[in-house]
Amino acid sequence: MSRKMKNKVLENLTIERIASEGKSVAHYEGKVVFVSNVAPGDVVDVRVTKGKSSFMEGEAIKIHEYSKDRVEPFCEHFGVCGGCKWQHINYELQLSYKRQQVIDQFQRIAKVPMPEVMPIIGSENTRYYRNKLDFTFSNNRWLTRQEIDSAKEFERNALGFHIPKRFDKIVDIEHCYLQGNISNDVRNSLRVFALANGITFFDMIKQVGVLRNLIIRTTSTGESMVIVQFGEDDKDAVEKVMAFLYDTFPQITSLLYIINLKKNETFSDQEVITYAGQDYIEEEMEGLKFRIGPKSFYQTNSDQAYQLYKVAREFAGLKGDEVVYDLYTGTGTIANFVAKLAKEVIGIEYVEAAIEDAKLNAQVNGIENTLFYAGDMKDMLNDEFIANHSAPDVIITDPPRAGMHEDVVNMLLKLAAPKIVYVSCNPATQARDVALLGEKYAVDIIQPVDMFPQTYHVENVVLLTLKP
């Protein structure tokens, strides 16, 4: 049974549970079938989209019985847009599936003795919780099956999100429940303005078109940054668009633009031009100010970032005389957040601009016991670096989804700091690293935190202590 299963319909499968990365699991003749966009408890017919020797993947084409845990999705774009894929599952269950993912990954991959995983810290806001969204302009709007079947003519320009796995197709977004404040108004009125004024939307195949991308960042203090990326250096059109935003939205505190003539939308290597206001926005946490520039990383759910940092701080258990390393420090948020409880905090991060922000953030807050360095972690954290700095008493590490490079893990084993606080957005790679660290460290506490309601993503903090 393998490729020949493709397109076969498997009838009346009961969806049993959620596995890693939010995939729902059923069984057919003893073999695992991963099914998308369903909920545990559903009974469905599944059309196989991929047949491998050890598992199959498929999509539900008919639902015979709906799970009692289903709720009505609140967003009109649900099912088309790749965003909030778990809207059909009630929030309490989303939380329990997320916690279960952590348990599964640690049991399957880490295979080290571990305490019971703590109850997950849920998010008070399950809508409008993001402080950053990235929209794309396209002249190739995604049409739903219903729209195609209606044989009507539709506007083909769109401003919204990429369809999953389709780089060139954009779903036009009317209302997005992820970001509050002025986000929906700015996006929708800019679309109307552009269409009314004949300003072209980007063509991703031909790489032409004036309007390319729109980024909106907001803070809990009411500031907002709007960045427009243009795909052509059309001075008149640029001025029209920016003047429109400036006149219509006086609340924008940082109005920026980029002329991006490259093949992709990433702009870390592009000049960001200030049209009006500051070239940054400022977030606040426990009276600390964090300056966020257009290229800086900042956790996208500010309220839950605070919960996460409080957990990391509590696990670090600082008394005032410790040297702390904050690895993958980004803009130094965690480092600056714990600085007043430590003797010294050393932050290391790949992106130079983020390190500049980290230093600035320390300065803005009058923090004098932090040091920040830019570079690849596996090259930075070496014997010479340790010889030139104090050895760490506590290491806080918050790597990207891929987890830590093996050289970094080996260096942590060599350093043998009494405590490691490991923050991760990917429990699978975290569990892999914890397995390696298990040579010297015991797992003391495992605390999942929900940063992204309505999605399968889960953040997890682990406290590791050096074995006697």
Ligand SMILES: C[S@@+](CC[C@H](N)C(=O)[O-])C[C@H]1O[C@@H](n2cnc3c(N)ncnc32)[C@H](O)[C@@H]1O
């Ligand atoms: C999950 S973010 C953590 C940010 C920060 N702790 C915070 O809460 O704002 C991971 C960070 O690791 C950085 N990074 C990724 N790969 C790296 C590497 N090889 N060496 C150093 N830093 C890296 C990224 O630029 C990013 O800022």
